[in-house]
Amino acid sequence: MLRVDQAGEYGATRIYAGQLAVLPRNCPEAKLIARMAAQEERHLKRFNALMAERRVRPTSLQPLWNVAGFALGAATALMSEKAALACTDAIESEIDKHYSEQLTELGDDDPELGRDISDFRADELEHRDAARNAGATTALGYPLLSAAIRAGCRVAIGLSKRF
């Protein structure tokens, strides 16, 4: 669980880095994304610490998520500001599902990890709602874009679990 979660939070920081590299620095979308990116840093730091504490090795696919995350962020931001938000909307929808499934699976087994996951899940839901409120669904080609990113996110989760 920790391995896949750390991979996901790492990917999130790379996506936002890619978007912030492309978006004009003081457009409203960039300000929103910068705020969310800071929260992803907090999530990532916490999972990094837990992994070190519990001697969990990170996913061997980290170099791939480094590049793929940045590319996804940059590509969506190049499409439009709203497409960048649609990316957040899509990713956070999948992450919400992923964290919910983990919490069900955990039950009372690991209260420490469970607390972090539900704390972070609340942040991810906030990110999704903030992106929607800022117009994510008005992005050109939203249904297809969203479906494609969600599918990619599911593949990334599956791969990070295995490798």
Ligand SMILES: [Fe+2]
């Ligand atoms: Fe996160």
Ligand SMILES: [Fe+2]
């Ligand atoms: Fe997030």
